[in-house]
Amino acid sequence: MQQSNRLRPFFENITFDRVDNEMILNFGPQHPSAHGQLRLMLHMQQEQITKAHPDIGYLHRGMEKMAENMIYNEFMPTTDRMDYIASSSNNYGFALAVEKLIGLEVPRRAKVIRMLLLEVNRLMSHLFWLATTALDIGAMTVFLYAFREREYLMDLVEDYCGARLTHAAIRIGGVPLDLPDNFMADLRKFLDKLPENIKDYEDLLDKNRVWLMRMENVGVISKEMALSWGCSGIMLRASGVKWDIRKEEPYELYDEVEFNVPVSDKGDNYARYKLYMAEMRESAKILYQVADMYEGTSPELMAHAPQYISAPKLDIMTQNYALMQHFVLVTQGMRPPVGEVYIPTESPKGELGYYINSQGGPYPYRLKLRAPSFWHTGILTDLLPGHYIPDVVSIIGTTNIVFGEVDR
Amino acid sequence: MRAYTPKDNVQAKSYYTDRFWVAPQVAKSAVSDDEVFAADLEAIKAKFDVLDAYIQVEQMIVIINANDNYAVLELLKNECEYTQLSEMSAIDWLDQEGKFEIFYQMLSMTKRKRVRIKCKIDEKEAIQSVEKLFRCADWSEREMYDMFGVVVNNHPFMKRILMPEDWEGFPLRKTYPLQGDEFAAWYEVDKIFGKEAREIIGPENRDPARIDRYDTKRFSRLGHEVPFGTDISQGEPDTPLVYQEQEGVFMIDKFDAQKSVVISDRHR
Numbered sequence: 211m212q213q214s215n216r217l218r219p220f221f222e223n224i225t226f227d228r229v230d231n232e233m234i235l236n237f238g239p240q241h242p243s244a245h246g247q248l249r250l251m252l253h254m255q256q257e258q259i260t261k262a263h264p265d266i267g268y269l270h271r272g273m274e275k276m277a278e279n280m281i282y283n284e285f286m287p288t289t290d291r292m293d294y295i296a297s298s299s300n301n302y303g304f305a306l307a308v309e310k311l312i313g314l315e316v317p318r319r320a321k322v323i324r325m326l327l328l329e330v331n332r333l334m335s336h337l338f339w340l341a342t343t344a345l346d347i348g349a350m351t352v353f354l355y356a357f358r359e360r361e362y363l364m365d366l367v368e369d370y371c372g373a374r375l376t377h378a379a380i381r382i383g384g385v386p387l388d389l390p391d392n393f394m395a396d397l398r399k400f401l402d403k404l405p406e407n408i409k410d411y412e413d414l415l416d417k418n419r420v421w422l423m424r425m426e427n428v429g430v431i432s433k434e435m436a437l438s439w440g441c442s443g444i445m446l447r448a449s450g451v452k453w454d455i456r457k458e459e460p461y462e463l464y465d466e467v468e469f470n471v472p473v474s475d476k477g478d479n480y481a482r483y484k485l486y487m488a489e490m491r492e493s494a495k496i497l498y499q500v501a502d503m504y505e506g507t508s509p510e511l512m513a514h515a516p517q518y519i520s521a522p523k524l525d526i527m528t529q530n531y532a533l534m535q536h537f538v539l540v541t542q543g544m545r546p547p548v549g550e551v552y553i554p555t556e557s558p559k560g561e562l563g564y565y566i567n568s569q570g571g572p573y574p575y576r577l578k579l580r581a582p583s584f585w586h587t588g589i590l591t592d593l594l595p596g597h598y599i600p601d602v603v604s605i606i607g608t609t610n611i612v613f614g615e616v617d618r
Numbered sequence: 619m620r621a622y623t624p625k626d627n628v629q630a631k632s633y634y635t636d637r638f639w640v641a642p643q644v645a646k647s648a649v650s651d652d653e654v655f656a657a658d659l660e661a662i663k664a665k666f667d668v669l670d671a672y673i674q675v676e677q678m679i680v681i682i683n684a685n686d687n688y689a690v691l692e693l694l695k696n697e698c699e700y701t702q703l704s705e706m707s708a709i710d711w712l713d714q715e716g717k718f719e720i721f722y723q724m725l726s727m728t729k730r731k732r733v734r735i736k737c738k739i740d741e742k743e744a745i746q747s748v749e750k751l752f753r754c755a756d757w758s759e760r761e762m763y764d765m766f767g768v769v770v771n772n773h774p775f776m777k778r779i780l781m782p783e784d785w786e787g788f789p790l791r792k793t794y795p796l797q798g799d800e801f802a803a804w805y806e807v808d809k810i811f812g813k814e815a816r817e818i819i820g821p822e823n824r825d826p827a828r829i830d831r832y833d834t835k836r837f838s839r840l841g842h843e844v845p846f847g848t849d850i851s852q853g854e855p856d857t858p859l860v861y862q863e864q865e866g867v868f869m870i871d872k873f874d875a876q877k878s879v880v881i882s883d884r885h886r
Binding site: 266267270272274275278279280310311313435437438439440442451453458459542543545547548549550551552553554561563565567568569570571572573575576578580584585588589591592617 | 629630631632633634641642643644645646674675677679701702703704705707709710721723727730732734752753754756757765778779780781782789790794796
């Protein structure tokens with residue numbers, strides 16, 4: 211321990227273990243730009259990082275253990291707490307995995323509503339990413355602008371399901387509610403203005419000197435590194451791999467809509483930033499197309515599978531057997547067949563996969579959550595060495611990690 | 619006599635199952651149905667023992683011997699274009715057969731195919747690390763060790779990742795109690811206040827639904843409020859109820875429709 215009265219520098223958060231120049235800096239776990247509870251142990255030579263060691267687990271809630279002790283429908287609201295920036299995409303991944311396990315076909319209107327929710331969530335997540343990353347680098351204006359737009363989207367989702375952050379808006383076998391009357395009009399109004407808004411952000415950032423210094427040629431991930439570290443989503447596409455699960459292994463109605471997959475081979479922070487902006491435009495394009503699909507779909511919202519899914523409310527209230535089945539499904543839970551699935555979906559952060567091993571009981575025997583942010587945090591081990599302290603913040607920013615998902 | 623509770627699986631169980639109920643199976647199909655998978659399986663079979671292989675929900679599942687895991691993944695990566703390891707973890711079958719099942723979820727982006735390689739090891743047995751092939755296995759294997767206690771050989775940094783380093787027990791094993799064990803109940807007390815504070819603080823209660831009726835520090839009862847921290851276990855003072863309306867109801871006396879603004883649109 212140093213003596214603070216000896217006229218030598220006294221650092222509260224830094225330990226000197228050796229006599230050489232190496233210093234170990236403890237970044238976090240309470241650091242505003244870590245976007246959660248991330249602790250980084252950085253070995254430094256002057257300002258340069260020689261070794262990085264991310265330490266996670268501060269938000270570990272044992273979701274996989276919880277899943278093994280809940281009936282399938284009970285676990286749905288828990289999935290909200292993974293990537294809480296875009297919670298419907300977690301709901302959807304789980305619902306899709308269980309549907310594949312059972313072999314359910316979802317009604318078309320439910321598919322349309324799910325698509326709308328997924329893309330609205332993607333926009334929300336990307337806007338949030340832009341806002342917080344810009345704030346970390348010092349662009350307060352962008353933060354306020356992007357949060358304003360995100361607020362409109364949260365209002366939209368609130369109109370649909372009543373929640374702003376933890377939506378639980380999707381059920382196994384469909385969706386619980388139809389869209390409210392004003393939803394489409396509000397959505398179109400928002401989408402019409404979105405290109406202007408994105409242009410505003412780009413005008414503020416694209417040629418901004420500070421932004422470019424922190425973004426260009428910083429945090430370069432090579433293609434091999436991205437593949438080896440299991441990167442997905444924008445982290446992978448910014449490194450020159452054109453792989454979007456929505457395009458390559460389409461689920462829901464993604465094979466019926468027209469959209470591009472933006473790719474870059476630069477691999478640096480700036481490439482990732484450009485991809486986020488491009489993806490927002492693509493999402494808007496998808497939303498326009500899906501909004502047109504809604505008209506003319508038949509009004510069913512839940513799949514018909516009496517063994518697994520409760521009947522519609524009208525049937526439950528009028529038919530005795532439907533009521534009995536509903537009672538069993540609520541108290542004991544559905545029992546999917548014996549088998550296992552791994553279902554990947556493209557969440558805003560990357561490949562979100564659910565591995566479910568069912569032994570025919572009402573609880574999954576094993577459920578593994580494949581959260582993209584887990585490896586996007588791991589890659590910091592190899593990515594940070596060679597960079598300088600101010601770059602750490604911008605690199606953490608563009609990896610877009612959410613700690614609900616890293617620690618689960 | 620006390621009711622017998624099994625120790626080998628303490629997880630939630632369905633309290634009623636029809637005695638004639640037979641669980642249906644998710645359909646499996648032969649690997650020969652899919653040309654791409656058949657070619658991959660041939661490549662594996664040429665060099666290694668394959669215990670079983672089938673297709674389930676559009677993905678091929680190959681079951682191999684545990685000591686071939688590194689070589690099979692190397693073959694898949696270098697010769698069959700499975701360039702990404704999306705996920706790997708373990709499943710606890712200790713109760714049924716005394717083994718862990720380890721699965722590797724592989725992805726080929728050129729073929730657009732996913733394969734799951736599975737193998738089984740004994741409880742005390744170690745498995746070879748695949749970190750040299752896929753860097754992401756570094757963290758996955760640490761998580762597997764953390765959650766199941768499966769030891770991985772040749773791993774560069776075999777430490778716990780999510781739980782604290784000095785944690786005892788492996789949380790995802792079926793034998794691990796749901797509310798945490800004896801060690802978990804005292805962990806934070808010992809860590810923060812020291813062992814000598816155990817008697818004062820008591821074990822941590824991990825039941826999220828627990829409500830202490832007499833706790834006036836963390837719970838307030840609307841309409842029966844008492845000052846913070848009051849001991850009410852021996853009875854409590856009566857709280858007189860006072861309604862705002864007793865003083866008169868808040869009313870708008872002068873309303874000028876011309877001067878007020880009606881907001882109809884939230885300016886989306």
